[in-house]
Amino acid sequence: MDHHHHHQDANKLVSRMNYMSDDQEEELTDIRRGPWTVDEDFTLINYIAHHGEGRWNSLARSAGLKRTGKSCRLRWLNYLRPDVRRGNITLEEQLLILELHSRWGNRWSKIAQHLPGRTDNEIKNYWRTRVQKHAKQLKCDVNSKQFKDTMRYLWMPRLVERIQAAAASSSGGGTTAAVASSSTNTSAYLFNNQNSTTTLDMGSSTINTLGQPNTLTPENSSAAASSDSLGTPVSELTECYNNYPVVNNNQDYFPGNQNMSYSYGDQSLTSPTTAGYFSQGLEFMEQNSEWMDGADDGLDSLWNVDDMWFLQQQQQFNSNA
């Protein structure tokens, strides 16, 4: 399906090139811009196959491509590279994106390192189109506390639930034990108060993610795949909920009001379908889940009127604080 898509793209590009080749580009600059043609793609792939990647400016020249080095690099990394994954972002990936973004903010490249085959560009696009769209629908800022709360306490649990549901249905009957244990893990991943490590198995590779840290925890203990060992930037969200003093070592990603910390009055937060998410017992898995019968899979179907309700609670809570 993806392949068909690409072929169509390629054909369009060719026809598009025919009509654009004689106007502005390449008349005086000799540098082409805009969409890549199949020929260019082929040239680039071929050259890299023989000479390897890197040194992009000289590569562009010696490959005979009338492109900037930057353009070649971008095209290769985001599109032509053999191990690049494109297309539907799985539920697990979505969950991971939400989680990592809540921790690191718009560090797309860093986030992408934890999603094998995905490029920062794709994740960024995903975030901007899907996530920001919902913020707009809820009429609140993506960076606002309320919105982050809605993500963490509504969407992420719902994603977890859908992942579990999918796992349960795909593995047929009789594997209740496995499913149950995996749900406890994922619950812990979101809600546990102890430090715990949960692994999300995403096909080829396993991603280790630290459970929601109650204390400041160095990242190197969690992310085996990542080599950077600087302290984990702990998101304002996490800190606020754990009522810990704010020691944010990269404040630039969460500018402003990090110092307002408060805790939930948990009893006041009960909605018809989300009450279970806040209970200590973590029984939210056995909720009925009519909400998940959306035609598309992904965030879109995670949105419903409860979000509005939740958001209002948050705003009320903030104004009381």
Add this chain to the structure above:
DNA sequence: AAGTTGGCCAACCGCGGGTGG
């Protein structure tokens, strides 16, 4: 049927950090 809007994504740009001469 033609025009308009809006979602989406590939590609662009500027910038900052790194590096070699």
Add this chain to the structure above:
DNA sequence: CCCACCCGCGGTTGGCCAACT
């Protein structure tokens, strides 16, 4: 030390296409 270039990141946008008027 400076200068010129390179690389990678994150923000932004041009333009295609489908869904509505």
